[in-house]
Amino acid sequence: MCDTCGCGQPEDAVTIKKPGEAIFTSENNGVSLDNHTHTHSHNHHSHNHQHSNHTHGKTIHVETDILIKNNLTAERNRGFFEAKKILALNLVSSPGSGKTTLLEKTLLKLKNDILFYVIEGDQQTMNDADRINKAGVPVVQINTGNGCHLDGKMINDAVKKLEPEGNSVLFIENVGNLVCPSLFDLGESFRVVIISVTEGDDKPIKYPTMFESSDVCIINKIDLLPYVNFDIAKAKEYATQINRRLKFFELSAQTGEGLENWFNWIGEKSSKF
Numbered sequence: 001m002c003d004t005c006g007c008g009q010p011e012d013a014v015t016i017k018k019p020g021e022a023i024f025t026s027e028n029n030g031v032s033l034d035n036h037t038h039t040h041s042h043n044h045h046s047h048n049h050q051h052s053n054h055t056h057g058k059t060i061h062v063e064t065d066i067l068i069k070n071n072l073t074a075e076r077n078r079g080f081f082e083a084k085k086i087l088a089l090n091l092v093s094s095p096g097s098g099k100t101t102l103l104e105k106t107l108l109k110l111k112n113d114i115l116f117y118v119i120e121g122d123q124q125t126m127n128d129a130d131r132i133n134k135a136g137v138p139v140v141q142i143n144t145g146n147g148c149h150l151d152g153k154m155i156n157d158a159v160k161k162l163e164p165e166g167n168s169v170l171f172i173e174n175v176g177n178l179v180c181p182s183l184f185d186l187g188e189s190f191r192v193v194i195i196s197v198t199e200g201d202d203k204p205i206k207y208p209t210m211f212e213s214s215d216v217c218i219i220n221k222i223d224l225l226p227y228v229n230f231d232i233a234k235a236k237e238y239a240t241q242i243n244r245r246l247k248f249f250e251l252s253a254q255t256g257e258g259l260e261n262w263f264n265w266i267g268e269k270s271s272k273f
C-alpha cells in the first residue's frame with residue numbers, strides 16, 4: 001500500500017477547512033491553529049527510518065486492518081448518502097489531469113438545476129477549494145499532510161462540516177494519485193477515473209487497480225490530441241481489458257468539447273438516485 005509515504009501519520013495531521021476559515025482538526029474542533037503554520041509537516045519526520053524494520057508479514061497485517069476499518073466507515077458514509085439521496089462521485093486521477101477544471105465547468109453549467117457540494121482533497125493548499133468557492137458551490141478542503149489519498153473517516157468528518165442537503169450531488173476530488181486512492185472506498189456511489197491525453201495511453205494497464213475499481217473513465221484534454229502521441233482506441237481497449245463495465249467519456253474540460261454527454265450522465269444519475 002503506501003506505508004512509506006506518510007499515510008500512517010496521526011489523524012490530527014489532517015485538516016478540514018472551508019474557504020476563509022480557521023484550521024479544523026479532529027483534535028481541536030475548529031480552534032484556530034493559524035499561528036502554528038506547520039502543523040502538517042511535523043508528524044512524519046521521525047518515522048521514515050522505522051519502516052525499514054517492519055517485516056513484510058507485519059506490514060500486510062497492519063494494512064489489512066486499516067482497509068477493513070476504512071471499509072466499515074465507508075459503508076456508514078454510503079448508508080448516509082443513500083438515505084439522503086445524495087449522489088456521491090469520487091474523482092480519482094494523476095495530479096493535473098483536469099479534475100478541478102472539469103468540476104468548475106460542470107458546476108457552472110448545472111448548478112441552477114442541481115444542488116451541488118464539493119469535498120476537495122490535496123496534500124496542501126486551499127487552491128482547489130478557492131476555485132470551487134468562486135464557482136459558487138459549498139466546499140470543504142481536506143489537506144492530508146503527507147497522506148496520498150482520502151479515506152472514509154476524512155469524508156465522514158468533511159460531510160459533517162459540509163452538512164449537505166438531500167437530493168443533491170456531492171463531488172469528492174481525491175488527492176492526485178493513480179495508486180493509493182484505488183484501495184480506499186469512501187462510500188461513493190460511483191468512482192470516476194480521469195486520464196488526460198498527455199499521460200500516455202498505457203495508464204490503464206500500468207495502474208490496473210484504479211481502472212478495475214472505477215465505474216466511469218473520462219479521457220480529458222482531447223484538444224491536445226494533435227500534439228501528443230496518445231491513441232484513444234488503444235487506451236480504451238487497455239481499460240476494457242481491465243474492467244469491461246467502464247463507461248467512457250472523451251472530452252476537453254478546457255474547450256468544452258464532449259462535455260454535453262458528461263452533463264447528461266450526471267443529470268440522469270442524479271434524477272434516479
Ligand SMILES: Nc1nc2c(ncn2[C@@H]2O[C@H](COP(=O)(O)OP(=O)(O)OP(=O)(O)O)[C@@H](O)[C@H]2O)c(=O)[nH]1
Pocket residue numbers: 093094095096097098099100101102122128175176220221222223224251252253254255
Ligand atoms: N489543454 C487542456 N488543458 C486542461 C484541460 N483540463 C485541464 N487543463 C489544464 O491542466 C492543468 C491542471 O488542471 P486542474 O484542473 O488543476 O487539474 P487537477 O486534476 O485538478 O490537478 P490536481 O488537483 O493538482 O491533481 C491546468 O493548467 C488546466 O488548465 C483540458 O481539457 N485541456
Ligand SMILES: [Mg+2]
Pocket residue numbers: 099100101128173
Ligand atoms: Mg484539482
